[in-house]
Amino acid sequence: MSDWWSDQVPSFVVVGRVNAGKSSTLATLLEVDDDDVLRVSATPGETTSVQALPVIYDDEEWIRFFDSPGFQQPVEAVKVIEEMAGDRVPGPDEIRRFVEECGDDFPDEVRLLEPVARGAGILYVVDPSKPVRDSFLAEIEILRWSGRPRLALLNAQSDDTTHEEEWRERLGTAFNLVRTFDAHEARYDERRRLLEALLQIEERHGDRIEHVLKAMEVEWGQRQEEAVEALMDFLEDSLKLRVTDGLDERDLGVPARRERKESALMEEYYDKLAKLESKCLDRWLKTYRHHLLEADVDPVNHRGLDLATAETWKKWGLNRWQLTAAGAAAGGLAGAAFDLGVGVHSLGAGTVLGALGGGTAAFLKGGQLPELKVKLDGGMKWRSGGGRTLIVGPPASPNFPWVLLDSMLVRYRGIITRAHGRRDAAPLEGGDDDSLVRQFPSERRTLLQKWFNSCLKGKPDRGKETEVYAALVEALEEVEDGV
Ligand SMILES: Nc1nc2c(ncn2[C@@H]2O[C@H](COP(=O)(O)OP(=O)(O)OP(=O)(O)O)[C@@H](O)[C@H]2O)c(=O)[nH]1
Ligand SMILES: [Mg+2]
Incomplete structure (x- = not known):
């Protein structure tokens, strides 16, 4: 894992609740239908480690995505991070400290926040058929504290989108962009739009994301x-x-x-x-x-x-x-x-x-x-x-x-x-x-x-x-x- 991170390659980590559809979202975006490469399953907790998925064109890696195991104890993690910050509002420093110090108690949170602490952008996948519970608010809070560019994706796993407005309201203030992305239906155009959204939130690496968009079109x-x-x-x-x-x-x-x-x-x-x-x-x-x-x-x-x-x-x-x-x-x-x-x-x-x-x-x-x-x-x-x-x-x-x-x-x-x-x-x-x-x-x-x-x-x-x-x-x- 020594070269799992590269400052040169724009990186994005897909995070969200266990079973939210994180792996499915990446699989559709990157056209991976092979479980050996990217495991998708109805069994919660299927993804157990952070997995790098490079986007390669002409033998060069242009963007890197990370699939992650998903939040398990966000509410508890919020408490620990708040304690670290003391009287201040927690920020990127506390997220980094949490990653360095809390691996034993919060293995999943630490794994998924590791790339974030290093500078990865965030794709937060939520299912708008579920109500916005406190534990989700805790996840949103942690991601906001990271200060990283972040895009929220509403990926409905059923036709029921009763809670979409509620989600949009909560996400709107904490995320740079909120988009829908149906991991079971999205086609070429939607995949493109998702990449274009990344371009919007992560301008630092704009040229590399643009290159991928062009290569995709060709x-x-x-x-x-x-x-x-x-x-x-x-x-x-x-x-x-x-x-x-x-x-x-x-x-x-x-x-x-x-x-x-x-x-x-x-x-x-x-x-x-x-x-x-x-x-x-x-x-x-x-x-x-x-x-x-x-x-x-x-x-x-x-x-x-x-x-x-x-x-x-x-x-x-x-x-x-x-x-x-x-x-x-x-x-x-x-x-x-x-x-x-x-x-x-x-x-x-x-x-x-x-x-x-x-x-x-x-x-x-x-x-x-x-x-x-x-x-x-x-x-x-x-x-x-x-x-x-x-x-x-x-x-x-x-x-x-x-x-x-x-x-x-x-x-x-x-x-x-x-x-x-x-x-x-x-x-x-x-x-x-x-x-x-x-x-x-x-x-x-x-x-x-x-x-x-x-x-x-x-x-x-x-x-x-x-x-x-x-x-x-x-x-x-x-x-x-x-x-
Ligand atoms: N109908 C429908 N089902 C979906 C959609 N996205 C994911 N699912 C299903 O939801 C289940 C979980 O999907 P995964 O992509 O494995 O979820 P995950 O967030 O990676 O799960 P863990 O790695 O276990 O945390 C699978 O059975 C998927 O087929 C969707 O857009 N529509
Ligand atoms: Mg998964």
Whole structure:
């Protein structure tokens, strides 16, 4: 612990009552969802020592936070400190003396006040659903005596904020600033605002805090870029996805054999699609530093993008009118009419939807899956050697790309709204959220439709990628702003 303190690095210690949400606040602010790094728990007294959490960018530590065990005997501590001051009002000198002399009787108070005595700023976390009792007033008093820059954070652990005004009144005179910070809900903007508040109370190290704010902004931009890249890869790979198998003459002659092969291919198709989905979600989770959220994707159990339910097709994707408009604008009128009549033809001549067998759509635990495009290679002619190739492709609905995109945007929202201070291991579900693509401006829908069409044909239009990239950046930004 010899280098636990540095005069060069602005430091802030998070203090408050046991179980007030101190560790959760830091975990959310610093994006730590790992209990091995920062322990968060419903068991009071979980944090037992002061723990340094450095904020590092480019191998340099810019700010240091300390998590602390929290006050245990503030009322008694007040008495001891007042005695030390005698007739005077206690101040920083008495706090320093208390830290030096009272470690045996007040281990927790001394631990948390140690950085304060050295010059750390204070983040005082309180739960405004609790009434302001004497013991809290004692904590406030001690922190005021320290003379250090101090920010009070109201972190409500329930919807009940009956005592918020009372808290604000008490804190207002003793703290430089009072802010709310919900450790379970705060997102990027709130995290930024908290750092900006630190800048306000601790001007001495303003340049270093500003550097962190700037670095955070740059990093956020980079994450968004990574996220769009992953999304584009996913869309392209999914729309291009086809699975194939060889059919010999017997397969062609015996319907049951053909159907078996077709079923197996369909299963393989959905399996591969699910893997692409997981890959994108895992990339996002990594980008946004989440370890507890899981990309829970499993087509057999209808998890993740559940194409098997009519509900999915109803709530996501474009509405019929928008689909018509996008198709028309993307393909010219003739193409649109063609696409509209039956989406299946967009793959070109030779596509024979469901021509092989009919009952193969329902094969996963009786789940009704959307019809996939099924075709045989080589038109109607036999290939030399007698074999044919069975090709199973994307769902026939022209809304497929839009449903895919919607399902991903909804889960993107799930990721960026998840606070790192939460410790429940949650699956990343599609949720009941409404369509986001339906809110897109029509030019964006047209542009994406064109690009989707090229991907569906297996020839992604590279010339459109820059525009598509920009359009998807906008889409993700809207997801971020809209929640
Ligand atoms: N609903 C809700 N629960 C919260 C919030 N903040 C903290 N909690 C919960 O409150 C409990 C205590 O949170 P911690 O962050 O461990 O509290 P602490 O102040 O560090 O506790 P000790 O280290 O034991 O003093 C945990 O179960 C948290 O999940 C919040 O904003 N909302
Ligand atoms: Mg703690």
